[in-house]
Amino acid sequence: GNSVTQMEGPVTLSEEAFLTINCTYTATGYPSLFWYVQYPGEGLQLLLKATKADDKGSNKGFEATYRKETTSFHLEKGSVQVSDSAVYFCALSDSGNTGKLIFGQGTTLQVKP
Amino acid sequence: DTEVTQTPKHLVMGMTNKKSLKCEQHMGHRAMYWYKQKAKKPPELMFVYSYEKLSINESVPSRFSPECPNSSLLNLHLHALQPEDSALYLCASSPDPLGEAREYFGPGTRLTVT
Numbered sequence: 001g002n003s004v005t006q007m008e009g010p011v012t013l014s015e016e017a018f019l020t021i022n023c024t025y026t027a028t029g030y031p032s033l034f035w036y037v038q039y040p041g042e043g044l045q046l047l048l049k050a051t052k053a054d055d056k057g058s059n060k061g062f063e064a065t066y067r068k069e070t071t072s073f074h075l076e077k078g079s080v081q082v083s084d085s086a087v088y089f090c091a092l093s094d095s096g097n098t099g100k101l102i103f104g105q106g107t108t109l110q111v112k113p
Numbered sequence: 114d115t116e117v118t119q120t121p122k123h124l125v126m127g128m129t130n131k132k133s134l135k136c137e138q139h140m141g142h143r144a145m146y147w148y149k150q151k152a153k154k155p156p157e158l159m160f161v162y163s164y165e166k167l168s169i170n171e172s173v174p175s176r177f178s179p180e181c182p183n184s185s186l187l188n189l190h191l192h193a194l195q196p197e198d199s200a201l202y203l204c205a206s207s208p209d210p211l212g213e214a215r216e217y218f219g220p221g222t223r224l225t226v227t
Binding site for chain 2: 032034036042043044045046049087089093100101103104105106108
């Protein structure tokens with residue numbers, strides 16, 4: 001079945017460091033891919049998405065490229081801020097079937113001043 | 114109005130109580146969802162309503178009873194819960210259950226069962 005694997009956290013970085021959070025997936029067909037962010041005490045927010053191979057999603061300085069050849073959707077940001085501290089979830093949609101979202105386990109990011 | 118609202122924000126209930134969680138959206142979305150999220154885990158899908166009809170029930174115990182009175186409202190009725198049901202309950206909506214635009218999540222209700 002479809003699944004998503006994220007790098008284990010927590011990831012601890014200093015402010016202005018470069019961020020990469022790895023995400024790989026297993027899926028039949030051509031799912032859409034998403035990154036969600038959950039700030040402490042809040043619900044999930046859609047951060048960015050990509051719907052087909054080679055698409056790049058971007059938002060708030062974060063980017064991720066849909067790589068079909070490596071089945072990956074790694075999240076990157078060039079310079080993190082303390083306010084980026086949150087839990088990040090990679091997800092894929094079972095489009096055209098049930099439409100369900102399948103989440104990775106989440107990666108906690110802590111950015112220190 | 115581009116948000117999903119949930120009430121209450123926090124709820125503490127005993128194992129014999131009956132309570133309800135409420136969710137509302139005014140974006141004209143035709144799919145609404147209930148998720149359960151335990152600490153440090155991803156959300157787990159519980160129910161999906163598509164065009165006000167229950168389309169997915171992920172084998173959720175009957176002590177959780179969803180209801181969709183109209184296209185803007187989603188309720189989750191709780192009865193005889195167990196302490197292990199304590200979690201963050203998230204509501205979400207999307208324009209189309211099989212479309213590419215994905216779910217908008219509410220802030221959640223943090224439920225504690227004593």
